[in-house]
Amino acid sequence: MNEQQSVAFAWEGLPFYAARLLRRVIEERDIAILGTPGPQKREDIMRTVGQEVIWLGGSRNATWQSLGLQVPQWFFVSGWSNPQFNLLARQARDAGACIIVMADNSRKHNLRQAVGSIIFRMKWQSLFDYAFVPGASAKDLMRFYGVPEHRIRAGLYGADPQMFTAGPPIPARERDFLFVGQFVVRKGLKELIESVADLRRAGADFTLAAMGAGPLEGALQAA
Secondary structure (H helix, E strand, C coil): CCHHHCEEEEECCCCHHHHHHHHHHHCCCCEEEEECCCCCCHHHHHHHHCCCCEECCCCCCCCCCCCCCCCCCEEEEECCCCHHHHHHHHHHHHCCCEEEEECCCCCCCCHHHHHHHHHHHHHCHHHCCEEEECCHHHHHHHHHCCCCHHHEEECCCCCCCCCCCCCCCHHHCCCEEEEEEECCHHHCHHHHHHHHHHHHHCCCCCEEEEEEECCCHHHHHHC
């Protein structure tokens, strides 16, 4: 890596979407990628990302030196629950690096997050300089956990345009909806079901297909 611009990512259960997004990053600059195994095969993830991934697992206490890497100036960490990632983050912070936590948790207003806010402030808040989140709900959670507004950046999620192409203009498309994800309230499924019902009552022939699982499966099947 370029010593003046060293960047590293550590991703828990490194998924395909992250591999494809990181591939775009490595087209622009050299980065180090660390990960723990997820449901996909390691070789498939590395083929997708386009470079070697350093896989962490077990209980060994890794250091940047033992991994054969220089300490980065910018270290992006997926979440704050992986002790090996946190150990590397502390080493990097002690060397003057900027540490960014990537968090996609949404604000739920429950007891668990109330307790989590106290633990985060006591244990992890001082470790991270910035929080990188998907959008408004995760931003609200990070504020609740004590991260200052000016140290929260949105835009964590993304899609590879080579895979998710723009397609034809909207007026030229079939009148169909496809949902992929968890069948839960916070994904906006109730609003989607109601919108499709309103369109049908107005005489539009819309269909709704869904892929996933969750408590709203019955409501989707009835839609």
